[in-house]
Amino acid sequence: MGREVAESCVDSILTEMVSTYCNRFYANKPELAARRIEAIGYQVGHQLSERYTMERPRFNDHLEAIKFICKDFWSELFKKQIDNLKTNHRGTFVLQDNKFRWLSRMSIDPSENGDLSQDNPEAAENKAAQMTSMHLYFPCGIIRGALSNLGIPCAVSADMSNLPACSFVVRIKA
Amino acid sequence: MIVCVAVVGHQNNPLYIQSFTDADDALKLHHIVHCSLDVIDEKVNNPKKSGPTLNETFLGLLYPTENYKVYGYLTNTKVKFILVTTDLDVKDADVRNYFRSFHAAYVDAVSNPFHVPGKKITSKTFAERVTNIVKSFGFSSAA
Numbered sequence: 001m002g003r004e005v006a007e008s009c010v011d012s013i014l015t016e017m018v019s020t021y022c023n024r025f026y027a028n029k030p031e032l033a034a035r036r037i038e039a040i041g042y043q044v045g046h047q048l049s050e051r052y053t054m055e056r057p058r059f060n061d062h063l064e065a066i067k068f069i070c071k072d073f074w075s076e077l078f079k080k081q082i083d084n085l086k087t088n089h090r091g092t093f094v095l096q097d098n099k100f101r102w103l104s105r106m107s108i109d110p111s112e113n114g115d116l117s118q119d120n121p122e123a124a125e126n127k128a129a130q131m132t133s134m135h136l137y138f139p140c141g142i143i144r145g146a147l148s149n150l151g152i153p154c155a156v157s158a159d160m161s162n163l164p165a166c167s168f169v170v171r172i173k174a
Numbered sequence: 175m176i177v178c179v180a181v182v183g184h185q186n187n188p189l190y191i192q193s194f195t196d197a198d199d200a201l202k203l204h205h206i207v208h209c210s211l212d213v214i215d216e217k218v219n220n221p222k223k224s225g226p227t228l229n230e231t232f233l234g235l236l237y238p239t240e241n242y243k244v245y246g247y248l249t250n251t252k253v254k255f256i257l258v259t260t261d262l263d264v265k266d267a268d269v270r271n272y273f274r275s276f277h278a279a280y281v282d283a284v285s286n287p288f289h290v291p292g293k294k295i296t297s298k299t300f301a302e303r304v305t306n307i308v309k310s311f312g313f314s315s316a317a
Contacts, residue, residue, distance in 0.1 A: 047285045053250035054277055057229035149251045151184070 007101075014102060018134050030130070034137045041141020042148075049146035052076055062172055065150045066093050073146060084167075091172040095143075100166035102139065106132060132160060143168055176259050176272075176308045177242065178203040181280060183292060184252035186211055190295045194308055207256050210236045210244045214254055217246070231277075232270045238262075247273040253280070259311075272311055279303040 018037060026033035052073055059065045070082035074097075084096040136158035144156045147170070154172045181190040193203045213236040233246035236256075243262060247255040255276050257269065283289065283300035 043287075043291075046291060050249070050251055050253075050284055051281045054281060056231075056250065058231065058248065058250050060229065151252055 011102065011105065014135065014138060017138070018131075022131075022134055030134070034134065037134070037137040038141040038144070041138040042145035043141075044138075045142035045145025045147075046149045047145075048076070048142070049073070049149045053150070059150065062091070062152055063087070065147060065152055066095075066170065068150075069143060069146060070095055077142070091174065093170040093172075094167050095170065096165065096167040098165045100139075100164055102135060103132065103160065103166055104164045106135065106163075129160075132163070133158070136160060136166065140168060143170065147172075175261065176257060176311050178207060178256075178258040179276065179304060179308065180207045180254075180256040181276075181295065182207075182211065182254040182256065185292075186254075187292065188294070189253070190300070190304075192301065192304065194305075203258055206239065206242060206244060206258055210246060210256050211254070213237055213244075214246050214248060214256075218248060232266075232273060234266065245269050245273070247277070249277060255280070268311075272307060275307050276304065279307070 017040070021033040021037055022030065026036070053068070056068075056072075059068065066085070066087075070085050074080065074082050078097075078101045080097075080099075080101075082095045083098040084094075086094040086096070140156040140158050144154060147154050147156075152172055154170050156171075157169050158166060159169060160166045175194075177195050178191070178193040180188065180192075183189050191204060191207060193200045195203070214233060217233055217236070231247055231249055233248055236244045236246045238244070242258050242260060243264065245257045245259070247257075249255075255273055257273070257276075259269075279300055280295075282303075283295050283297045284291065286297060289295065289297070
């Protein structure tokens, strides 16, 4: 029997993790912070995939594994499935979530970069986008960890051009 | 009675192996486990032979020897579970259930944040759970 965790706790720990890595550990090295956060996600995905694939037959091909991520894995994590899956049939998959839970309640504190937003709204927006993208390295890592544990090495990136929709691009390494 | 259980990683690296006999035959049992890895490979890569059970995690009887029966189980993440038993009339359904509880114990063990993936499982709790499962197996088949 699985134990459950309050959603708000998960939201808070994600926010806190991102801010700790970005502002305290690697304040001036956003790439390094991103890599560390992704690595944490990788471990989480690695362990979760072992658990969630327990009761099912083995996958035949990559598409089946990706479908598992879209349906069962996503339902376990976010109580919903991926809304749209696209593929070019050559190892690239785009998983789109129309209302990604971990971004749906995201807002940027205007006081933090108040000067910026008055003088230069574009720069403020840029900063906001950068902060939001930091929060996406963790789910990217989860997907990568889950797939590599299933024997599919891949690279995962996220695209959030129209929030709160969010898409994850999975490129399978041949 | 189960005499030996083993967990083997996706690169055929041993993650956990434990024998449950009083006699000094651990080496022999390890040898049996080692041999069964080839049988598992063959079963998985030759879909024709294994037929409809192709994608099931439970691989069934790998091979019988004079004194033992060897059963295998392969997870989605290519981790292999191997079980050596001296009972010659075991029901498949029973073995399937025991593998399922082994797998559950394994999942709990690797979910420990201090466990390093791909390294041997050193958790005492895991060893205890496996021992309990093995003991209960002996009882149910004796009854």
